[in-house]
Amino acid sequence: MNADLASVGALLAEPARAKVLLALGDGRSLPASVLASEAGVSPPTASHHLARLVDGGLLTVASRGRHRYYALAGPQVAELLEAVARVAPVQPVASLRDGTRAHALRYARHCYDHLAGRLGVAVSEALVVPRHDSLEVSAAGAGKLAAIGVDARTGDSALACLDWTEQRHHVAGRLGRTLLQRLLELDWLQRSPSTRALQLTDAGRAALPLELGITLP
Amino acid sequence: MNADLASVGALLAEPARAKVLLALGDGRSLPASVLASEAGVSPPTASHHLARLVDGGLLTVASRGRHRYYALAGPQVAELLEAVARVAPVQPVASLRDGTRAHALRYARHCYDHLAGRLGVAVSEALVVPRHDSLEVSAAGAGKLAAIGVDARTGDSALACLDWTEQRHHVAGRLGRTLLQRLLELDWLQRSPSTRALQLTDAGRAALPLELGITLP
DNA sequence: GGCCTGCTTCGAAGAGGGTCGAAGCGTTCG
DNA sequence: CGAACGCTTCGACCCTCTTCGAAGCAGGCC
Numbered sequence A, B: 001m002n003a004d005l006a007s008v009g010a011l012l013a014e015p016a017r018a019k020v021l022l023a024l025g026d027g028r029s030l031p032a033s034v035l036a037s038e039a040g041v042s043p044p045t046a047s048h049h050l051a052r053l054v055d056g057g058l059l060t061v062a063s064r065g066r067h068r069y070y071a072l073a074g075p076q077v078a079e080l081l082e083a084v085a086r087v088a089p090v091q092p093v094a095s096l097r098d099g100t101r102a103h104a105l106r107y108a109r110h111c112y113d114h115l116a117g118r119l120g121v122a123v124s125e126a127l128v129v130p131r132h133d134s135l136e137v138s139a140a141g142a143g144k145l146a147a148i149g150v151d152a153r154t155g156d157s158a159l160a161c162l163d164w165t166e167q168r169h170h171v172a173g174r175l176g177r178t179l180l181q182r183l184l185e186l187d188w189l190q191r192s193p194s195t196r197a198l199q200l201t202d203a204g205r206a207a208l209p210l211e212l213g214i215t216l217p
Numbered sequence C: 001g002g003c004c005t006g007c008t009t010c011g012a013a014g015a016g017g018g019t020c021g022a023a024g025c026g027t028t029c030g
Numbered sequence D: 001c002g003a004a005c006g007c008t009t010c011g012a013c014c015c016t017c018t019t020c021g022a023a024g025c026a027g028g029c030c
Helices: A005-013 A015-023 A032-039 A043-055 A075-087 A096-107 A117-127 A139-147 A173-185 A202-212 B005-013 B015-023 B032-039 B043-055 B075-087 B096-107 B117-127 B139-147 B173-185 B202-212
Strands: A059-064 A067-072 A109-111 A114-116 A128-131 A134-137 A160-162 A169-171 A189-191 A198-200 B059-064 B067-072 B109-111 B114-116 B128-131 B134-137 B160-162 B169-171 B189-191 B198-200
Touching: A005 A015, A005 B005, A005 B015, A005 B075, A015 A032, A015 A043, A015 A075, A015 B005, A032 A043, A032 A067, A043 A059, A043 A067, A075 B005, A075 B075, A096 A109, A096 A117, A109 A117, A114 A117, A114 A169, A114 A173, A117 A128, A117 A139, A117 A169, A117 A198, A117 A202, A134 A139, A139 A202, A169 A173, A173 A189, A198 A202, B005 B015, B015 B032, B015 B043, B015 B075, B032 B043, B032 B067, B043 B059, B043 B067, B096 B109, B096 B117, B109 B117, B114 B117, B114 B169, B114 B173, B117 B128, B117 B139, B117 B169, B117 B198, B117 B202, B134 B139, B139 B202, B169 B173, B173 B189, B198 B202
Parallel strands: none
Antiparallel strands: A059 A067, A109 A114, A128 A134, A160 A169, A189 A198, B059 B067, B109 B114, B128 B134, B160 B169, B189 B198
16 A cells, blocks of 8 residues: 555645635636635745645646646546545634635535536436435436436436535436536526536526426525 | 635645555554554654544544554545545555565455455456446346355446556445455455455465456456 | 736745653553 | 553654745736
8 A cells, every 4th residue: 555645635735725726626727816816825825836736746737828727637636625525524614705605505516527515416316316326317317307408318327426515415427417517508507707606597496496396405 | 615625634644644544444443553553653643643633533533441443434534545545646665565565455455345456457347347437237247246146136336436556447335345245255355464455365366267257467 | 129917936934743752641460 | 459551641852834025037918
């Protein structure tokens, strides 16, 4: 057994670096200046941290003009963040703004590439049933998915992702990815420009109970 | 977004603590003295680290007589360790002893509760086929599993675990758990007293190619 | 070309955490 | 009952790592 856990742990250990990773948690690319303000540190400090994260293989960087865009190095880094969040205590809310933000995240967010939060759990319950270690598309679920233009058959298996705010499973993997994509295309959900929260639109509020048969949380 | 990644990261960041976690990675309980020698630090230092790990919710402790047994706090901690190992660089081998040990681990080990390593991948390939995001028991696999007394049907889905040494998927979850249990019962594999490596017995060397149709790596 | 902007490098100051020896406390065994 | 054992607490030393101001370096706009 000789993976160097400590070097990865050290990268996560600094609050400023952790905030950077969380800000990039959905796979977006952000420039150094935005990450500096997101982390609450000066540009030199942020630059230092970003260099360490790139060096440690957690981030990649791409230069475009005079900006440098940073992003997670891959899905396995996003999975790492989820795994850590699952065992981490919930941080005390520092401000009212953080409070409403946290509430929005608990309601609906993306988890790298699929829908999570309370809404993610509710949608999952309408479409799949637990089977062994993964999730299986139910007969009713297959019909609902077909109705909104997602190709899936009864009995297809879907990867289960354990939600760290809800402590319940929701649909991830390929089906989770295409489903979220479709919900955004239909404009039932909208991305937030700066956080991982997802906004339920009026169209979504009307359509989700009707088309998927879920009661909105 | 407000999980306190940094506090968990700080716990992983110290080499001594990382070694402790790895030593407990398969779910065993070990006394403080063993963990101190495993981590290569003095008893006071180990005690200090163990207290922090318990305080941080990564370990649990049980007093039995004058010994105190430490263990991982749960499966989600084991998953965390796997997720970290997957992104961590492989540590340089410090000694010859470490070298043979690392080799044994790459060949066959348990990953909390299921078989991993090269042998884990080989066994998986004989029994399941990838399907969407998880693994599905093949017709041939179901027959082989029945032959060794493991109950599984064709088409059953099994959780896939990405091996951090092989970078390939292998069977985890419920099927992985019962399969490893059965292989140990049959005495085809034996646990190592001090590491996560698994020893292939002579019986196993003869039976695995015959019963499961795998070529031993 | 000249200036502004975005980002990084350099240097020094400061804080935090790891380490071990010595000592204390409870348990077990003779 | 006393001694040995396992583990923890205390205290002091040391070291690494973070932090920001100032300066340097490049790309883009006028």
